[in-house]
Amino acid sequence: MTEDPPFSPALLPAGFVDLLTPDARTEAEGVTTLMGVFASHGYNRVRPPLMEFEETLLAGSGAALAEQSFRVMDPDSRRMMVLRPDITPQIARMAATRLSGLPRPLRLSYAGPCVVVMPAAAEESGRQIMQAGIELIGPDVPEADAEVVTVAAQALERLGVPGVSFDLTMPPFVPALLEEAGIAPSARQALLRALDRKDAAAVAELGGALSETLIALLRAAGPAAQAVSLLNQITLPPKARAILQRLIDAVEAVHAQRPDLRLTVDPVEFRGWKYHTGVCVTVFAVGRAEELGRGGRYLCNDNEPACGLTFRPDVLFRMIPAAQPLPCVYLMPGADSATAASLRAKGYATLAALPAANGQHTDHSAEAVRLGCSHVLAGATCTELA
Numbered sequence: 150m151t152e153d154p155p156f157s158p159a160l161l162p163a164g165f166v167d168l169l170t171p172d173a174r175t176e177a178e179g180v181t182t183l184m185g186v187f188a189s190h191g192y193n194r195v196r197p198p199l200m201e202f203e204e205t206l207l208a209g210s211g212a213a214l215a216e217q218s219f220r221v222m223d224p225d226s227r228r229m230m231v232l233r234p235d236i237t238p239q240i241a242r243m244a245a246t247r248l249s250g251l252p253r254p255l256r257l258s259y260a261g262p263c264v265v266v267m268p269a270a271a272e273e274s275g276r277q278i279m280q281a282g283i284e285l286i287g288p289d290v291p292e293a294d295a296e297v298v299t300v301a302a303q304a305l306e307r308l309g310v311p312g313v314s315f316d317l318t319m320p321p322f323v324p325a326l327l328e329e330a331g332i333a334p335s336a337r338q339a340l341l342r343a344l345d346r347k348d349a350a351a352v353a354e355l356g357g358a359l360s361e362t363l364i365a366l367l368r369a370a371g372p373a374a375q376a377v378s379l380l381n382q383i384t385l386p387p388k389a390r391a392i393l394q395r396l397i398d399a400v401e402a403v404h405a406q407r408p409d410l411r412l413t414v415d416p417v418e419f420r421g422w423k424y425h426t427g428v429c430v431t432v433f434a435v436g437r438a439e440e441l442g443r444g445g446r447y448l449c450n451d452n453e454p455a456c457g458l459t460f461r462p463d464v465l466f467r468m469i470p471a472a473q474p475l476p477c478v479y480l481m482p483g484a485d486s487a488t489a490a491s492l493r494a495k496g497y498a499t500l501a502a503l504p505a506a507n508g509q510h511t512d513h514s515a516e517a518v519r520l521g522c523s524h525v526l527a528g529a530t531c532t533e534l535a
């Protein structure tokens with residue numbers, strides 16, 4: 150006979166974790182820093198809800214979220230609700246509805262938790278992820294794409310994340326090229342998969358008349374300046390060339406604002422949600438597999454152009470110095486409350502003495518040491534513990 154193992158009260162569902170101190174604080178303070186940088190560039194904070202009705206969140210471009218969405222039945226209305234796996238489609242919904250009357254360009258920022266069904270393989274954070282990002286709604290110009298990248302770069306600098314690189318891609322480019330070049334729809338899927346795997350041999354085999362062009366595109370991926378010069382030499386049909394040109398223009402707009410940024414270009418790469426319609430960006434830290442954030446261009450309500458970038462504070466906090474605990478002052482019984490308040494204003498945490506539950510005598514000096522306090526406040530006098 151088999152017996153179930155005893156149920157541990159610490160057991161959590163797969164992919165959900167408790168975040169302890171200092172990690173929880175490092176993440177929260179990191180989010181505050183990011184939001185401060187976003188606000189300083191005119192991005193106003195909004196807070197969409199954690200759950201929405203399935204038929205609104207997963208409609209239109211939100212359909213791309215369906216596989217990653219936890220669904221919950223509302224016991225009250227009996228309607229199906231979805232836990233958001235991504236905040237961007239919520240911002241798009243707000244821009245198209247409640248905020249449709251606000252002047253454009255509309256700059257919005259947001260931060261909050263999301264839940265995904267399957268986290269990416271390289272991710273340690275599990276199924277509850279954190280997002281903090283910006284969306285720039287209205288203008289469809291390379292300078293807007295560049296603004297999002299440069300604001301993001303500045304936010305990472307403020308956080309102290311070292312060795313960051315931005316990889317720019319154009320997801321609609323290859324599908325448009327395959328169509329324009331007349332590749333049969335039945336052959337496209339296999340070819341897209343081969344390109345995704347960067348499998349030059351399979352691309353050569355499946356690419357037909359387009360093989361040489363596709364291999365040249367695969368080889369062009371790399372540091373931005375070199376990639377752009379290789380891409381300019383490739384002969385492409387007009388529609389595909391126009392789409393690729395938009396990627397090149399975005400690279401040049403970023404470069405004009407921040408020539409020092411580490412930029413790479415990959416014309417055949419596709420990652421992320423399937424709602425992106427234009428230039429996309431993924432943010433990496435050198436030597437790490439996890440993405441720090443990603444973004445791209447999309448349409449709000451299928452018609453208004455927008456672009457944005459979402460950071461993953463749960464990934465970022467593992468790359469920045471841990472938040473330091475506040476120095477603690479133990480407040481002896483009867484300690485002066487005004488002095489305690491001024492200590493808190495100076496950045497100390499004050500730990501109030503509490504009477505022992507059984508009415509026994511408490512050795513407060515020993516208690517101050519046991520609780521890790523560096524100072525003791527007796528009356529209005531604060532002394533440092535040896």
Ligand SMILES: N[C@@H](Cc1c[nH]c[nH+]1)C(=O)O
Nearest residue numbers: 237443444445457458459
């Ligand atoms: N929210 C998207 C990225 C994005 C922001 N804006 C546009 N796209 C993601 O996490 O993949």
